Amino acid sequence: xxxxxQDRGSVAVLALRGRLDTVTAPDFDRQWETHVSADDLKVxxxxxxxxxxxxxxxxxxxxxxxxxxxxxxRLAVAGLAGMVAEVFSISGFDKLLPLYxxxxxxxxxxxx
Amino acid sequence: MKPCGLGRYExxxxxxxxxxxxxLESAEAAGLSxxxxxxxxxxxxxxxANVVHHAYGDDGGPLDLMWEGANxxxxxxxxxxxxxxxxxxxxxxxxxxxxxxxxxxxxxxxLILKLADEALYRRENDRNVLSLRFEAGVRTP
Numbered sequence: 001x002x003x004x005x006q007d008r009g010s011v012a013v014l015a016l017r018g019r020l021d022t023v024t025a026p027d028f029d030r031q032w033e034t035h036v037s038a039d040d041l042k043v044x045x046x047x048x049x050x051x052x053x054x055x056x057x058x059x060x061x062x063x064x065x066x067x068x069x070x071x072x073x074r075l076a077v078a079g080l081a082g083m084v085a086e087v088f089s090i091s092g093f094d095k096l097l098p099l100y101x102x103x104x105x106x107x108x109x110x111x112x
Numbered sequence: 113m114k115p116c117g118l119g120r121y122e123x124x125x126x127x128x129x130x131x132x133x134x135x136l137e138s139a140e141a142a143g144l145s146x147x148x149x150x151x152x153x154x155x156x157x158x159x160x161a162n163v164v165h166h167a168y169g170d171d172g173g174p175l176d177l178m179w180e181g182a183n184x185x186x187x188x189x190x191x192x193x194x195x196x197x198x199x200x201x202x203x204x205x206x207x208x209x210x211x212x213x214x215x216x217x218x219x220x221x222x223l224i225l226k227l228a229d230e231a232l233y234r235r236e237n238d239r240n241v242l243s244l245r246f247e248a249g250v251r252t253p
Contacts, residue, residue, distance in 0.1 A: 022161040023128055052150070054157050055219040062207070062214060069211050083150045090226050090253045091219050092206030 003031040008107045011042040017049035020057030028060045036064075041073035042110040046103045048079030053087050065097060074098075078106040115142035115181035123164050123175040123192060131160060135179050135188055139246075142181025147250045152186065155227040158220035159190045159199070159242055167194030167240070184248040191241045198233040199242060200225070226253040 001024035002017040014035055020028055036043060045061070065075045078100040080088055088094040100106035115138045121127035132153055139149045163175050179188040204222035207214055224231055230245040 021128075022157060022164075023125055052153075054154055054161075055223060056161060058219060062211070065211050066214070083147075083154070086253070087154065087223070090206070090223065092208055096207050096211060096214070 001025075001027045001031070003028065003035060005035045008044075009111050011044055011107045011110050012036065012040045013044045013046055013103055013107065015046040015049060019052040020050060020060065021052060021054040022056040025056040025060045028057065029063070032060075032064050036068075038071065041068070041071065043068060043073065044076045044078055044100075044103055044106040044110065046079050047077060047084055048081065048103075050084050051082070053084045055091075058087070058091055058093055061093070061097070074110060076100060076106040076110055078103040114138065115186070116179060118176070118178040121175045121177070123168055123173050125161075125164055127175065128157065128160055128164070131175070131177060132157060135177060138179055138181060139186050142186050142248075143184065144181070144186055144246065144248050145250060148246065148248060151227040151251060152188075152244075152246050155224045155244055155246075156188060156190075158224050159244065162199050162220055163190060163192045163194070163240075166197065167192040186246045186248070187243065188246075189241055189243045191236075191239045193239055196235050197240055200231055200233050227251060 001020055004015050006013045068075045076098045080099060117134060117138055119131060119134050121131050135156060136149055136153055139152055144152060167173060173193050176191040177188060199221050202221045204218050228244040229247045232243045234241050
């Protein structure tokens with residue numbers, strides 16, 4: 001699991017690559033702490049490069065989303081495809097977090 | 113690559129990649145499509161994670177796998193020596209409602225039940241055995 005950050009105006013876009021599973025969920029948690037500061041209130045997770053997610057990964061996403069919301073922020077998700085989109089749909093995560101086809105759409109919506 | 117095999121692993125998170133890879137190689141040889149194989153991979157990861165997190169105390173213990181593919185059906189059995197525990201009795205449901213109200217709970221068993229064509233638990237020779245069955249066609253959960 002790799003996470004890279006790119007700033008788009010007031011929005012932090014975090015691009016995920018690889019697998020978000022039982023083994024790598026702790027990597028997500030650590031990298032989130034590294035990349036997201038208390039000042040970041042608008043975050044988009046770009047998942048186009050994410051190949052695989054399991055329940056451990058969903059748990060990490062849920063914790064990150066809760067933390068951001070408690071701080072008054074918003075988390076959006078873009079670029080779901082393949083099995084990751086399927087797992088979001090089965091688990092109900094597709095209704096829990098706002099989903100966008102493209103990162104640009106998510107950024108525009110959070111900026112507005 | 114034969115579409116069957118068995119393996120004994122330490123019930124630790126670090127064992128998961130090798131265990132999953134061994135079973136998935138066979139699943140491919142047994143003719144499961146990539147889309148179905150990833151459904152198997154997810155259900156199996158959830159079952160293995162369950163053993164790793166719950167079967168043993170700090171000392172750990174073995175995690176045994178036996179798998180076989182034949183006639184368009186792939187079966188994998190996961191066994192541990194922990195106290196009797198039927199994971200299929202755990203009730204889980206999709207997440208619902210608002211982020212604030214949700215507690216990070218289990219979704220693993222729910223995913224297993226959605227993705228496998230059949231999931232059966234039995235207690236056999238003082239072991240927990242979970243048997244998962246996957247037909248080759250992609251399941252639309």
